[in-house]
Amino acid sequence: MSIQLLVAYDTSDGHCAYAGQHLARGARAAGADVRLRQVTSCHRSDFRDLDGLILGSPVHQRGMSWPMKKFIDELCEPSWFYDDMVGRACGVFTTGGGHGNVGGGCEMAQLSMLANLAAMGCVMVPFPKCTRGFDVAGMHWGPHIRVTSDDMTPLQPHELPEEALDAVYHHGAAICRIAEALKRRALDGQLFDAGGRFPSREVLSVRSDHDGGAGAQGSRR
Template identity: 30%
Template structure:
């Protein structure tokens, strides 16, 4: 069984929609399982008053979720060309995983959503790759053999799936955006399963 963790932060639902499509792609691979997890918002009182389980949506991620996965997909909305603070805050707390190499040799990919066509999607995806590289993860993108990547007029980049949440589209994903998100899920599931037995050699 290949276990793919789909870890994301979503404010208005667009990134959550992409996460579900990534999970659908994972589920299309025989023997693969998607695990959806989110992170809490960041606020001065986050640690003291946030409930341990969100009222709706995916459960909050733990470090054990990252330890136990065979592959990882990270998703975040764009904030001034960078990942959102809640996801960065969570990643900043993964030092013990870095120390023991828990993510080293695991395939990982990224996805994002912006409110405009040129709102910083690619820089956000690249910013999300940086901590993954420090953890020793093996980055998985989207190849141009995927036709949707060449003809999309919405979201979609070789760095990872994306969504343009325009006033007209809102959180509703286009067909190309769904196709590319599912493709990332499939690629992570296959890569995670294939590399699981060889991970020690990649650490």
């Protein structure tokens, strides 16, 4: 069974891109076909036939980066209208520095991305503490990789701890496996109730004309 994943990331100094490459490698090792895209290069067509969506962002002032927010506002919002990501697996990861040793706002950044994925109907894949690398990059929402040393000296992407890169690798593999399980279950019947009718069909019709077509794919409601 083919599993299609989109890993959409923003990167400031290459760290999040490097982490995304390792996450994609883990997902591919688990059997996924992965589209690895920087958010500034993504298009709505990248959402076509997806089984899972993974977002990665550097932490900027205790939140996601503005290019990631722009990606969510412009490219993820249509999925809220069309319900075309309902029942798909999702996950997040972050990179960042910050004074002290608590991640400089990584939890808020991850939660803000997950909140948008939840609004789209995606099924969150957490990052449990039994996962390899959790002791170095562990956040229960998703891996977070620190990109500075304890004295705030910046690290180059290739200097990031191997344990942290293992963490994102195994997170990618886990998301692939959960995406496959959800897809198999959806083949046997709907995952979510489909009785709701919001937005109305009239609003959806206007939105579809505005977007030049319907959603990227069918719903799993």
